[in-house]
Amino acid sequence: MAHKRDAKDVADDEPYLQIGEVAERTGVTQRTLRFYEEKGLLKPPTRMEGGFRLYSEADIRRLERIRHLQQLLGFPLAQIKEMVEADEVKMQLRAEYRPEAEASEKKAQILKAIEVTERQLELIGEKATAIVDMQAKLEERLSTFHGWLTDLEASSKSTAKAKV
Amino acid sequence: MAHKRDAKDVADDEPYLQIGEVAERTGVTQRTLRFYEEKGLLKPPTRMEGGFRLYSEADIRRLERIRHLQQLLGFPLAQIKEMVEADEVKMQLRAEYRPEAEASEKKAQILKAIEVTERQLELIGEKATAIVDMQAKLEERLSTFHGWLTDLEASSKSTAKAKV
DNA sequence: CCTAACCTTGACGTTGAGGTAATATTGGCG
């Protein structure tokens, strides 16, 4: 078996993962991880001296977010990127938010957050409504069919009676 | 290929369109039309003796359905195909449905329709719920931000007063 | 220091969904 690494010379407290472990844990291939990095979807992770990538939990959360969005929305990676970046901006604001900051600064941050969130809503909005009412239509048809079915059973029963 | 059935002895009361007209009317390129045909998303349309394709209104509706689904769901064409085929089955049933048919036959048809519709729901179901609650979450965050903003304005007003 | 297992970059291959170009027919009009 593989030797288990002692791969941390960064911060000993945080659990850093090498690319292979991330791949295994998330079901994403190593190639895809490098590819996402290349495309700017994942920020370049920290490395050990040898150059091996070391992913943080935050990196992994981001990765999972990407995959989720990709599955969910079927958008091209460029748009997925926009989405995750927007998330990141909001996280950032949240982290930097100090109640004792200047009001004008806080206001600016909140405005930014609002802008970003609105953009996200814009990206998914149309899709959401369309998919929902497609679903509604299907469900309606389904219950129509069930209705027909029960009608049918009822009438077959009555004809049976009529025959006797 | 053998000549399965005659192409253009269909009455010309129905408006048939050539590929170029379809392309123009729908915004889909000719290439894409042929491609979809190749992939089985569109059934081979009727042809004139020379071999030119002649599309019916039904063909066009199907095409538009395909494009809609593609936009909407972001599924691969293979799945889109499943979807439209399911639609087609239902149309078919609807067309063949005669109230004077045998009950057992009608029942079978309805059961088929139900099965197919359930499959369609299955295909979009998960996606629909996921996207909806993503949207909900975003909207919630948005209103939270707006809340913060009004809080902020309120407190700035009060400090202004306090200063004076 | 050696070696197995892991990782690196680089380059080329593949698949899905078409675009583009070349060549050959066809359809309709004067």
Add this chain to the structure above:
DNA sequence: CGCCAATATTACCTCAACGTCAAGGTTAGG
């Protein structure tokens, strides 16, 4: 009939999103 725009078929090109392979560097246990 002759001409030319529209169409058919075939074949290669592209772009995204990875897969795969090669050649070599890195890490840690023995």
